Amino acid sequence: SSHGTSSYGTSSYQKKPALDRDDDKLAQPRNAYAIAQPRSTFKVETIQEANDRRNLEWKEFTANSERMAQEHRAEQRRFDAQQAKQQAVYDKMNQEECEMAEFLGGVYQAKFGATTGRNSAVTSEGYVYRSGDNFVTPRGIYTKNGNTYAGPDSFTTQTGTLFFGNKGTTIQAGSAYFTEGESGYIVGPNCRNTSTWRSR
Known part of the structure; x- marks a missing residue:
């Protein structure tokens, strides 16, 4: 500048007076946290209390284990009942397919036949269907009806593996059927000759 002098202002910073530590509003305890938190009490468990606590825990554990075991047994019973129902369905289907095979060989005296299900079969003459106690051939x-079969040209009674009728006697041996020198073969399920349905 043209004056050749510059004026710098002097610092107006002034040291503030120290706080009065005796002022009631500002007085703070030396360790506020320690005073705010009361001393914790430490309780020592007696031997009897420890035993009682362990016994209670054991009783709760045992009760829970027993409850889980009962639930498991109930679930197993439900599963077994469902399996029994399913097995009964399979047994009935197998029974009906075995009856179809026995009909084909022992009553119908087919030379060759095969079951294609519980209510159907095929023979060298054609298809055979079952509806209730009727076999459509x-x-x-x-x-x-029970252990007897009445057809358009025959009347046959079944006793175990023997089929007696007006068209000769047929003997069943596994899947083979023999009628007075003639033989037939039926492809079907593996049926036991002592099956309970024979008495129906």
């Missing part, structure tokens, strides 16, 4: 309808 290419030769006509055969009706089962």
Whole structure:
């Protein structure tokens, strides 16, 4: 500048007076946290209390284990009942397929046949269907009543593996059926000759 002098202001910073430590509003305890938190009490468990606590925990554990075991047993019973129902369905289907095989060989005296399900089969003459106690065949309808079968040209009684009728006696041996020198073969399920349904 043209004056050749510069004026710098002097610092107006002034040291503030120290706080009065005796002022009631500002007085703070030396360790505020220690005063705010009361001393914790430490309790020592007696031997009897420890034993009682362990016994209670054991009783709760045992009760819970027993409850889980009972639930498991109940679930197993439900599963077994469901399995029994399912097995009964399979047994009935197998029974009906075995009856179809026995009908084909022992009553119908097919030379060759095969079951294709519990209510159907095929023979060298054609298809055979079952509806209830009726067997619908290419030769006509055969009706089962107990252990006897009545057909359009025959009447047959079954006793175990023997089929007696007006068209000769047939002997069953596994899947083979023999009628007075003639033989037939039926492809079907593996059926036991002592099955309970024979008495129906």
